[in-house]
Amino acid sequence: MTTIALLLITGLGLGALYFLIAAGLSLIWGLMRVLNFAHGAFFTVAAYAGWSASGLAGGASPEVQWLLALAVAVLAGGAFATLTEVLLIRPLYTRHVGQVLVTVGLALATISLVQGGFGSDPKRLALPAWMTGTIAIAGANIPTTRLVVIAFALAVFALLIFFLRRTRFGLIVRAGVENRAMVQALGIDVQRAFTLVFAIGGAAAGLAGMLAGTYYGTIDPGRGTSMLIFAFIVVIIGGLGSVTGSAVAAIVVGVLQQFLNFYGAAGVGDFSVVLLLAVVLLVRPGGFSGSST
């Protein structure tokens, strides 16, 4: 029982990270039809920006350092994504494959630059004392970081849903996902929505970068890429363009992965997630959810 509780919450934590990456990917794809390979680069750059900021504030208490790192990561992710959209995606407005290719080049270049600048060894992150401990839930000692990650993902989910359902920009984004040409025909500037969605996606990826650092205790240059691939899987299983679908799929994938990695051999969980994807595609080629939020 304790093992199950531990695996469940750890899996939910992992799913929370996947969700933070996948939500942005899914919206970007839904609105702009861009498969954003640079999302892993946003994640990595933001994590290193946050880590550097927390290093600069070396004298402050770990709580302040951690919060500062988190804030810097969110800002860095958002800023990097906005720049990417304006400088690289926008000039290739009519060339979808070109847009994908540019994000591929950006991902390769950025991650190798981070690797060259900071080295490929993992960097330890300064965490507040209460985050290094555990909490007893259902008899299991759950590391507190798992709960922190889950709480942040829930907050982001709530904010995104509020944004999409209750604000004017959210309405434009949802309409754009549904039928972009129609929104443009109504005289609405979709271009601004593109930039906004990229900024939000980048900020969420940046948050994920720092929270992944919190979850694992370290950051390294390669994690963004490996998490990105699972986030892609989450996006497809959840249905492209759907935030709720991504949330559900992220939980399923994260929990499944944890359980099978524990009860099967190492790597079986990762492997079965791909199998799950294949099964979903065979049964429902459009993913589980077709709605726009």
Add this chain to the structure above:
Amino acid sequence: MRAAVLIGALIVFAALPFAGFSIPGLFEGTLGGPGTLNLLGLCFVFGALALTYDLVFGYVGLLSFGHALYFATGVYVTAIAVTRWHWSLPAALLLTAVVSVVLPLVLGAVCLRMRDIPFAMVTLAFAQAGSILVAQNPFGLTGGEEGLALGGDTLPAFLVGVANTRNLYWIALVLLIAIYVVAWRAVNSPPGRVWQAIRENERRVAVIGLNPYLYKLGAFVLSAFLASACGVAYLLLQGGANPQVTTADFTLALLVMVVLGGVGTLWGAVLGGVVYEYLDFRLVALSNTSAVQALPGILRVPLSEPLFLLGVLFILLVLFVPGGLGGALRRRLPA
């Protein structure tokens, strides 16, 4: 005229192992030396591999992110059969051939249920599964992170050892020519024309009464099979398998090669593969020169990362030279 130039170039390349002189700056050591021949052999293999990728990406318009999987199939199945099971080389090659038809047939059948970008994501996911499988070292077969050195006890003697690099070089050259011929025949055959029609307008092909799915699957399997053949040549040249070839980054590198050379042209893809591999190798050498090492960190770090330079080059090409090197050359020399 063009045929004469082509035949001349082939003769020069075939005779290269006998060259005793060197080209300083371009290659270290003499041209016929094992180091240069190994590098050139790898360039040929990557040229051929880029060509196989261009078959699906450039001619059918399928943006596959899983091509590394089929290359790795050639590398690992042969390596395991020869090294772990001590099969003879022909038996190992037969097994590799069977696997490299069956695997893309099954996976392609699933992946091709999706189109465009979802297709790209699904192929990426399957390739990642392959990468995980290799990294996990199941039954001690793949050697995991360490890779797998090719054991020599059943290998023919003419394929082993530094002195025999020239044989491997010739194998790579023949492979490149063979794959070029197969690809050329394929894209100019009736199914090849349907591939290009699918790239332009898939729905229209379906309306005409052809089944695009079957044509796409055919192209997918052919391209994957040829990629596996490249994998075998790579294995022989490298003398072992390394998990690097299974990763998503490797597929992305293939994409860079094809776009670098020019999408949808056979010789452009070959050029892209050769240039990429050459730059990748030489840029590492460049970063170790004293001139680069003496630079301040802000310049030294980017210059020491070949992938950074290639990534930036790639972005610039996509933004400003959509036809790649091949397209730019063709505009200069209207044939």
